[in-house]
Amino acid sequence: MDIFVQILLNSLETGGIYALAALGIILIFRTSVTTNFAQGSISMFSAFLATIVLIRTGISPISAAIVGMLFALLIGVLVDYFVISRAQRVNPVSKQIITLGLIMIFLGLAPMLFGTDPLQFPRFVYGSYSFFGATISYNAIFNIVVGLALMGILFFALQKTKWGLSVRATASNDVVARMMGIPTAQVTRASWAIAAALGTLSALMLAPTNSVNLSMMDTVQVTALLACILGGFTSFYGAVIAAYLIGFASNLLSFYVSSIWSDSILYLLILTVILFKPTGIFGKKVIKKV
Amino acid sequence: MDNKVLKVENLSIAFGGLKAVDNLSFDIDEGEIFGLIGPNGAGKTTVFNCITQFYKPDEGDIYFRTNTGEVENLVGKKTHEIIGKGLVRTFQNIELIRELTVVENIMVGAHVEFKASLFNQFFRLKKTRQEESRIRKRAEEILDHMGLLSIKDMLVAGQPYGVLKKIELARALMLDPKLIILDEPAAGLNDSETLSLVNIIKEIKMERNCSILLIEHDMKFVNGLCDRICAINFGKLLAIGTPEEIQGNEQVQIAYLGKEDD
């Protein structure tokens, strides 16, 4: 039983990382109607920036994280300004390929600017807490709390504010949204900025348990995509719950079934779910009308 | 079902709590032009969607006299099987393929007739070539008939609304159907175009010896064209009769037409 609790706690920690990344992907999906494959690379890049700042100036990890997220906001804005906003005539699939190009740019620039060695980003807090025979680090608790709080704020903003409504309108029909007075360009820009910041936070939450390196976000990126699918691109909370579920399932499978085949089994499970619920667990099914 | 081509019996379908079609029955004679009218949201399009099996009705039967003369219940058939039985439709929100040319769009109407194997198509063998030119020729004839021959090789994207409506109609004519169902064919046409459409539809009926079921809100068009009209409201039958009977029907006036005041 303690093992089970322990696995649950471990999964909460990584699940939060996947969830933040997934949120960023969905946000962009909703405004730019594209799957952002570069989410991970942008996050990796900003995480390097934050770490370099931390190393050079010796500020606290939290300050460095804030600096990193501010950088990320800027990167998001720049990416939108130079690329995405100019891609309005581009269809969704081609936009995906644009994000592929972005991967190459960020992945290519990173070693030139930051060197090729993996870097260390410290924990926000050290120490751990034990209960019922299971341990959880304070850092994990910190991650979980901050992650959930941020997600809560974002949910509120998306569901209850005008900004949220404009995000959804932009995704639904960009042209008409503009006709109704929505500055869709700014909405999209803000989404890219926020998505980059969310991704960076997830990267910096991951960094202490791994390291800051070029491929640090590869797994997160794929898992986050899977979470979006499993939760359904139509809802924000769906992806978040799915991210936690995937984190948990992956650890359970790996512990109780097989660490070799856990991913494959997980893929099959996800496939099975979307087969029965083609719009994701939380996606609404709408009968098409002609 | 001696002289009937279509018989809708006790048709019902609900979306969530909303009964879009409610125990509706009507039938259409061979060679008849039959109108289906009703307020917005009355369930007309839904009836079409049930007939062509886009929606699976909750209750009721839809009997259809197919090309071969047999009577079949369409309920439970696959959507793509319907056209092969001799029943073809157009859509309220035009469903044409923007990247194809006008003539190609129309050729798609004869899809089920095309009988060359995949291998044959891969290497464009004789059979494929024959079928292609035969069907293209037929499409061009129809276009010619509708006065659209000059735009046959243009892309559909960017054509005005009225033209799109006509292309959709043309596509429905590729197979010599027994029953054509048209959802608001005159929407977006101006008065003179509407008038010419009346003539086109009359001709189609005469030449092809088929029946036509249509939805339209333009009452001049409906009255000028239909042999009989069925009026529905809230998915339920209001009245069936000749155009004069329907126009005079008080319930129809209240629900749909409005009183003649100006």
Add this chain to the structure above:
Amino acid sequence: MNSKLMNFYKSHKPYSQFLLFGIILSLLPLLVNLGLVKYSLLTTVASILIYSIVALGLNLLLGYSGLISLGTAGFMGMGTYLTAFITADLGLPFELALIISVAVPMLIGVLTGLVSLRIEGYYLAIATLAISEILRKVFVEFDFVTNGFSGKQAQYPKLLGFLQLDRNGTYILIVFFLILVMVMMHNLVNSHTGRALSTMRGSEAAASAMGINIYRHRLLSFAIAVSFSALGGVLYMHFVKYTYPNAWILMLSLNILAVIVIGGVRSISGTILGAFIVFGVPDLILKRLPIIGSIDGAAYIFNGLLIILVILFYPNGLINMRFDIQRNFRKLFKRGEDLNG
């Protein structure tokens, strides 16, 4: 005589164009032997052609059926392993290996398609990605056949049991298959199946109302795409003579997608142009440019930049550049006329 040939060429377009293209490509080994071009150029060109074959299949799927697959790499990899196993381990003839190595992935493709093609859009993309990753896992773990991470080897093909091809011969074989695939694609999309696929992509409602069995046509285009991937894999295996699990990753599938988007969706020549941009330009041009070529990783960045720029300026594919060129040409021509007149 000359004009007769010209007439034949014109009246048999585009087959004559394909043929001409094939002939030109087949001259490359000659040029290499004459020392006019670099020896290694042949390998780069061969790889472009192999990826073109794969991309043509995906173009059918994406361009005509509107379905996205991110599983290309997995099926291509499967083609490599199967043919290596059949020819190298079992010692069976190349022709048999070719047939089986295309048929088995196609069958698996159809089987996965049977379940996954009920879902759409991004869901299908991720479903195929998952399948591809599972396949890769199989390449890794079933090392008694695949040799795991050490990779597996095979030889140049031996045709009809006696005609042992060398590097040049295998290259010509690749050219042959590319031209064949181009002709087949061209014919298919310009026949009723092609129209049916387009209709299905444009409007499922219209498609099913016109009697098009959507599910069956999806399956069909998926099967074709998978078999082209596998065919590409077979040719890859016998040309590169080596396969390795990590060659068949998501990035390759995305690159193949990039080929189509960059070259031109629904365009055969665009696909080949796209393959050249994605798989040729970095090695043939970018890495040889003065400054870019000499800084580690700069070519990689510029490749990313190039992809983005091409899509921004030619959102419907670089192949549309020819219209611009034509237009400018005509303008020039017109101006000339004005001056004359």
Add this chain to the structure above:
Amino acid sequence: MNECLGIKNLKVNYGSIEALKGIDISVKEGQIVALLGANGAGKTTTLRKISGILEAKSGSVQFFGEDITKLPPHKIASKGIIQSPEGRQVFRDLTVEENLMIGAYTIKNKKELKNNFDRVYSYFPVLRERKNQIASTLSGGEQQMLAIGRALMGNPKLLLLDEPSLGLAPLIVKNIFHIIEEIRKDGTTVLIVEQNALQTLKIADYAYVLEVGKVGMEGSAKELRNNSSLIEVYLGGKN
């Protein structure tokens, strides 16, 4: 009377197709002006340009004397020019209520927002019944009502209506024309594109007839209504 909208020598192209070949249109404040013409004449193109969705090749669009030719669409909308576009372009995957909320994007005041909701729901009661339905599942006519209602939510100074009666039942069509007259009374200027020429001319003050990208004729609605031969030429059919 102030000029609300002034279009001067406007040319718009789609690629190499010239859709508008230089048109001049003037709409006075408080007027209902009709834009008529056969299929493909360029009516929709004109409205789309006014809203800023298209770029002009040359010419200008002025709104109360201010040049808005180059403004982006959302700026134009926030100046009070709101459109109900052709062909029921609703936000398909959002609910009816969300669609209307977006229409009110430029409204800051809560009370005004509520008033607008009440007004639109009173014009189109069916929308209130369906406020949580996903827009794409509405019937054709219901979607059309939603598109018009959405435009009204923003308290437009200039309302652009592109074929508002398309697909509406006769009773509702009559209603629509009443509504248009009513909102004009509230001070909104209206530029309307319609196939239903005669009925439109009944409520309009002034009309322009477009003919393949050019203004073929213009005049007060009354004049045009009585000029039966012209109606036949430009609009086809008489009643």
Add this chain to the structure above:
Amino acid sequence: GCTTSNEIAQGVTDTTVKVGNTAATSGAFAAVGVPFNAGIEAYFKMVNDAGGIDGRKIEFVHYDDEFDPIKATTFTEQLINDDKVFAIVGHFGTPTIGATLDLLKETGIPAVYFAAGIAALYNEDATSIENGKGLFPVQPIYVTEGRLIVARAIEEHNAKKVGVIYTNDDAGKDLLAGIENQVEKLGADYTVVKEQVNPGATDVSSQALKMKNENVDVIVAASIQATLPTIIKGLIAQGVNKPVFTTYSNADATTIANFQTDYANAANKFPIYSNAWVDLSNQEEVDQFVQGMTDFGKPEYAANAFSMAGWIAGHFFVEGLRRVEGETLNWENYINGMEKEPFKIPMGGTVDFANGKRLGTQSMSLLKVSEDGSAWEVVKPVEDLNVILDRIQ
């Protein structure tokens, strides 16, 4: 090209000898490829600055193959057939080596140093060119190292039940193969508990828990570079405190820097060992390397294990050249020279290529992470594999 003993080979002039490699120097592998190549070039710079060998300066050409077999083939062909290099120095990465091994054997071009420890390079009897006589692997072969690790675990901690967390890549799987192979040889008293992780995994907690649950005697972290810190931190987080052994690839300062803080703060300390075929105790050679990197303008790579590897690759090629000084420089002579006598590895043990032996180095030292997690300390000096194996029998 074929050469007889008095005909000069391709790529050689009176004043130059041209060599090259193809390596991934962009994308995710840049972290390995760039410093590796810098090491090679730094060594060549040092040699060239000192006047070259036999009056010839070394020219180095390199291509970025992005870890892609087909590009690797292209560029290897380009090096051999178009650039006409004399030798390949520091052929890099499993896919590159796998795809071009046949090509190298067919042409007979000497290839010195392979930057991957894949088993395909292991050859006890490369007596002809077709057999791979021209290929000179230097790095330890992972399978061999796997066997060695088992010996170390027994010797240091009397291990019977060996836990292995291995990455799903060539290094991890080959190491595992070696470990299983050795454990099997040792008999029924010994067992292996294995758990797989993906390279670059984000979460290894389940694997760590499994190790804890199975109560293994030692844990082998069979993974290179970026994944190792994740595994170590994962073990610490799950409160596992068994001795950990890892591969020579990780025996550098940058790798441990990434778990230093966690390790220093860990409640239950456990020893972390690594093999090393480079032994940093030879201060003179280390200084030369640091100086070389500094002169080359890359002081930041002065503690980088990949640069060290590149440096050694350069050294091997140059040593080979020295052995044919005065003779005609061609392939046959060069290869014979390489086989002539064992090599001393800078900062390390020895390799012997005599009589077609192509096994990479078989001698390694044992290092251990210091208490504060800041550095590797030497526990056992460089010894030959067979010596160590004999000890535990």
